[in-house]
Amino acid sequence: MDVPEVIKIPGPLPPKATEEERDTLRKWHEDDMQAKCYMVASMTNQLQKQHEKMQTSFEILSHLQEMFGENSRLARYEISKLLFRMKMHEGQDVAEHVHIMILLIEQLEA
Structure with a gap:
């Protein structure tokens, strides 16, 4: 820098x-x-x-x-958008869906 x-x-x-x-x-x-x-x-x-x-x-x-900074703000926005738009599809395993949501939440926390 x-x-x-x-x-x-x-x-x-x-x-x-x-x-x-x-x-x-x-x-x-x-x-x-x-x-x-x-x-x-x-x-x-x-x-x-x-x-x-x-x-x-x-x-x-x-x-x-x-x-x-601006880049991390954008990254948090994108992760939040993915998290809030997640929908479980018919036939999808609940554990898999929850696991993906937990990973997204952990990324936001980091």
């Missing part, structure tokens, strides 16, 4: 970094920690556990985008 310049994570400072550069990096780390705390505090316990070891707010944001 290409990171826009605005949110690029600063690398280590050169050995002869100025005091202003050090202050800027320190401020960036403080702001990032605050953003990370806000993000984690607003999550469910399950999501908190998934993200507690991530170092930066950008990592958390990227992971959340993967989980809940």
